Amino acid sequence: MGDPCDRCEELLQDFLDRTLTDAEWREAEEHLGGCDYCRRRYRFEESLRVYVRTTAVERMPPGLMEKLAQLRTTDPGPASV
Ligand SMILES: [Zn+2]
Numbered sequence: 001m002g003d004p005c006d007r008c009e010e011l012l013q014d015f016l017d018r019t020l021t022d023a024e025w026r027e028a029e030e031h032l033g034g035c036d037y038c039r040r041r042y043r044f045e046e047s048l049r050v051y052v053r054t055t056a057v058e059r060m061p062p063g064l065m066e067k068l069a070q071l072r073t074t075d076p077g078p079a080s081v
Contacts, residue, residue, distance in 0.1 A: 004031055008038045016045055 011028040014020045020028060032039050 005035065005038055008032070008035065009041075012038075012042060012045060015042070016049060 008028060008031045011020060011024055014024070015028045032042055
């Protein structure tokens with residue numbers, strides 16, 4: 001019999017990618033619910049991904065974020081004037 005934590009580690013990356021099947025998802029959630037070690041590892045991996053994502057945003061060219069923000073807030077207004 002294998003260590004359930006080994007199985008959990010196998011599932012971890014797919015868990016974070018949200019690409020698990022329903023059965024695997026339940027399996028991972030169940031294990032994370034009862035295992036402090038894997039829960040901590042999961043949180044660490046998750047924060048690592050958030051950090052990578054944040055860093056990627058910060059590395060965008062300076063004008064780009066502004067442009068994107070403008071696009072988001074621009075009100076197209078009435079179609080005809
Ligand atoms: Zn575990």
